[in-house]
Amino acid sequence: MAYRTYLMVCAGTGCVANKSMKVRDRLELEVTKHGLDREVSVVTTGCNGFCAVGPIMVVQPDGVFYQLLKETDIPYVVEEHLLKGRPVKELLYTPPEGTLPIPKMSDIPFFADQTLIVLRNRGLIDPEKIDEAIGRGAYEALAKVLTSMSPEGVIREIKASGLRGRGGGGFPTGIKWETCRKAPGDVRYIICNADEGDPGAFMDRSTIESDPHAVIEGMAIGAFAVGSSEGYVYIRNEYPIALERLRTALAQAREYGLLGKNIFDRGFDFDIQVVRGAGAFVCGESTALMASIEGRPGEPRAKYVHTVERGLWDKPSCLNNVETWANVPQIILNGAKWFASIGTGDVSSDPWGGSKGTKVFSLSGKVNNTGLIEVPMGITLRKIIFDIGGGIKNGKQFKAVQTGGPSGGFIPESLLDLPVDYEELTKVGSMMGSGGMVVTDQDNCMVDMAKYFLAFTQAESCGKCVPCREGTKRMLDILEKITCGEGTPEDLELLEELSNMVVESSLCALGGSAPNPVLTTLKYFRSEYEAHVREKKCPAHACKKLITYAIDPEVCLGRGHGCDVCRKNCPDGAISGETKSVHAIDASRCGRCGICYDVCKFDAITIE
Amino acid sequence: MAKLTIDDLAKIKERTRHEATLRQGEGRARITVHMGTCGIAAGARDILTSVCKEVESHGLHDVLVTNSGCAGLCSQEPMMTVEIAGELAPVKYVQMTAAKVKTVMESHIVKGRPVLEYVLAVGSEKTR
Numbered sequence: 001m002a003y004r005t006y007l008m009v010c011a012g013t014g015c016v017a018n019k020s021m022k023v024r025d026r027l028e029l030e031v032t033k034h035g036l037d038r039e040v041s042v043v044t045t046g047c048n049g050f051c052a053v054g055p056i057m058v059v060q061p062d063g064v065f066y067q068l069l070k071e072t073d074i075p076y077v078v079e080e081h082l083l084k085g086r087p088v089k090e091l092l093y094t095p096p097e098g099t100l101p102i103p104k105m106s107d108i109p110f111f112a113d114q115t116l117i118v119l120r121n122r123g124l125i126d127p128e129k130i131d132e133a134i135g136r137g138a139y140e141a142l143a144k145v146l147t148s149m150s151p152e153g154v155i156r157e158i159k160a161s162g163l164r165g166r167g168g169g170g171f172p173t174g175i176k177w178e179t180c181r182k183a184p185g186d187v188r189y190i191i192c193n194a195d196e197g198d199p200g201a202f203m204d205r206s207t208i209e210s211d212p213h214a215v216i217e218g219m220a221i222g223a224f225a226v227g228s229s230e231g232y233v234y235i236r237n238e239y240p241i242a243l244e245r246l247r248t249a250l251a252q253a254r255e256y257g258l259l260g261k262n263i264f265d266r267g268f269d270f271d272i273q274v275v276r277g278a279g280a281f282v283c284g285e286s287t288a289l290m291a292s293i294e295g296r297p298g299e300p301r302a303k304y305v306h307t308v309e310r311g312l313w314d315k316p317s318c319l320n321n322v323e324t325w326a327n328v329p330q331i332i333l334n335g336a337k338w339f340a341s342i343g344t345g346d347v348s349s350d351p352w353g354g355s356k357g358t359k360v361f362s363l364s365g366k367v368n369n370t371g372l373i374e375v376p377m378g379i380t381l382r383k384i385i386f387d388i389g390g391g392i393k394n395g396k397q398f399k400a401v402q403t404g405g406p407s408g409g410f411i412p413e414s415l416l417d418l419p420v421d422y423e424e425l426t427k428v429g430s431m432m433g434s435g436g437m438v439v440t441d442q443d444n445c446m447v448d449m450a451k452y453f454l455a456f457t458q459a460e461s462c463g464k465c466v467p468c469r470e471g472t473k474r475m476l477d478i479l480e481k482i483t484c485g486e487g488t489p490e491d492l493e494l495l496e497e498l499s500n501m502v503v504e505s506s507l508c509a510l511g512g513s514a515p516n517p518v519l520t521t522l523k524y525f526r527s528e529y530e531a532h533v534r535e536k537k538c539p540a541h542a543c544k545k546l547i548t549y550a551i552d553p554e555v556c557l558g559r560g561h562g563c564d565v566c567r568k569n570c571p572d573g574a575i576s577g578e579t580k581s582v583h584a585i586d587a588s589r590c591g592r593c594g595i596c597y598d599v600c601k602f603d604a605i606t607i608e
Numbered sequence: 609m610a611k612l613t614i615d616d617l618a619k620i621k622e623r624t625r626h627e628a629t630l631r632q633g634e635g636r637a638r639i640t641v642h643m644g645t646c647g648i649a650a651g652a653r654d655i656l657t658s659v660c661k662e663v664e665s666h667g668l669h670d671v672l673v674t675n676s677g678c679a680g681l682c683s684q685e686p687m688m689t690v691e692i693a694g695e696l697a698p699v700k701y702v703q704m705t706a707a708k709v710k711t712v713m714e715s716h717i718v719k720g721r722p723v724l725e726y727v728l729a730v731g732s733e734k735t736r
Contacts, residue, residue, distance in 0.1 A: 004660050004673035006631050039660050039673075043631075061633035061672040085643045085675035124631050134617060135624025143614045257611030264614055 003041040005082060007031075008123055010056040012047025012209055013202070013241050014371075020055035022071045027057075030078040040082055046210020046245075048123045049372035050110055053093060058105055058123055065105040066091045096368045096390050110369045113388045115342065115376045117358050118326040122210040127245050130252040133213040139258055141329035142217050145224055146266040149332075151181065154225040158328065160336035162347030162356030167193055167284070167321030168404065168433040169509070170422040172351035176318060180226045180308040183316035188228035190219050190270075191312065191319040194235035194242070195289060197281040198405030199456060201436035203360040204322035206372050208235070208242040211326065212249035216272060218325030220259070221332060223270045226318050231272040234289050238279055247274060281406075281460035284434075285508045286311070286319050288462065299464045300508035321434065323360055343377035344421045355421040359432065365401075365439035366393050375420065382416040385439055397442040399540075400524070404433025406453040407513035409520030410446065429520040431513065445542035446525040447532055450517040451479040457514035468511025471502035475518060483543040487533040496522055541607045544592040551575075551596075552604050553582040560602035569599045626669040636670040637717055639663075640689040644678025650685035658706040659688070662713040671717060684728060690716055702728040 009015075009024045027042045048056050053067035064087050066077065073091060080086045092101035093108050102108050116122070125132035133139075145154055159174025180188060192215060196204040208215060219231045235243055250272055253259045261269045275293050282288045283298040290312045292298040311317025331339045340347060345354020355377040361384065364370050368390035375384060381401055385391070392398050400410040409430030411418065418424050422432050440449060458472040478495050481487045499515035499522075506512045522529060531537045538546040556562060557580075567575040567583055574590040577583030583604075585596070597605040612620075629635055641647070641656045656675060663671050679687050684702035690712065691698040699722050701712060708726050715721045 060631045062674055063633040084677060086677045131620050131624055134620045135628045139617055143617060
């Protein structure tokens, strides 16, 4: 039975947290109530990516996009749109600067400027139903590989496509597979790194949540190419929905014989086990991850011998990130040429010669359209932030964008026309990383931001090597000193020296990249550091110890008539005065929480 | 469930193709039933049901069925608009009945020949 209309309700983590399951239940109820249940179907899909406006529902085939839905909106939407054919204008997306709603999903800039390969099924299938994935072509690439390609042929295709590791390193995938295939040994392992630990990053989670079969199929193809029959997915236990959907997908694939013995009767065996990570950031590092699967403490080792030769249980192991695996079936189906036609550079002779395909980013911070996006390599940061991202919140001034997660660097406005490309991002002191993208505005202090991210990596340092364990700690101490107004100009030099030492001598990439936020802010926003150490001022008014709140007596009495709201709300009892008289802040008691600034309707509070 | 063969994979894909087409909003033809108050009063609900049934019985995997508001010509309801991809002008049918729907489906949608005696006009009014 086919339906005339499909209500695609987003069931990604973001929308579920905003009660999209209640919306779905109500939709089913109302659709049945109006006798539409034989022609209208309610489908729960993976993450649509536009998390800022969830819960989301897309009505197909009309392509009408509803946002910020509440359970109570549903009776009206069903009656108006499904019965009478009138989309409900108030619930359609309206751009931040505009007044007219945009009904069609394909016309919304956030979606229109994206290119979907990895997330091609997002919002189109129910990730918990394997038939829907198959309907969109899942496992066709595996069939093609098993019936008409040799393992070497698969490796050649992946090499020619220019696919590089999406977990951050950017290592050419085909070369990794080839090395693993050639490594001596009888048992080989395929591993999927789904230990996504960056604050504010959710690319892998969303990919698994919206299309788990793409990852499973990619791993199976990789297994055939390197000669493996056992795979592992190492996934964070903090991702309950992704974990559940992955397990469901694995069970369904096994039931169909798409995993297991003698797949498609071609004599190829492959199955996948799920290993849950406990949430240590360092376990995203390949050797630490493998140690963790083995049941040992998640600590990295020196890589004189690479994991493709001796990895999990000392056997040749091929580890790729979720996004990398999900690209594989599409490359096999559409060809290396198609994939290499998207992106920058030329990979025909040098596998490091360009960045091909697309990259998924989670866009967060002070940008209007926070969410998950997939864009072609080579797109400029400016286009991502100002077109897809819809610009900076509340009309404020852009300051910097941090790419690549907590150990990525901050990129200033002058470099926004930089193309998204592994080498270009590294050149300016940042990195592609796994795809976190945090936007900051005029209110963010760059010293404070560097301190925040360093505090994260410092806490996540496993402690095995001295430079990372001690170096990041001392760096954090210096940053703390600077934000408290106790820093000296010499501290900046020491900070720089320490940063370079930690980068050069750490055992793994955690320490090797942790100082990036510090180094890039020192490079591009040195004047902010100078203001902290020389004038003891925080130009962005973010470092609490360096600012003083005061009340402008003229405004307070003149416009506000001494309204007394600030005094009532001050948690420290630092404000004196009474209604219809001038108020004043006692700086010695002020906790600098900023509540008075927020509650004053007359802008009488000043920050110095 | 028995183990899938490569043929089974293709069969599942074929079976779900209609759904996949609809969900992507891509189709060869689109039938819009006008369902303003006037349309509903004149029986548009039954027309929509018949359209759905016809699509199903003809196995028309590439035909989208949707509804919209009042077309403005209330005296001619129930109305429906047929758009075929690649053809410039949509065709508006008026005073529809279940029997007329059947004829339109067989002639216009399947064979590509509009049923001129039921047609009000070809083309849409200018929208701006």
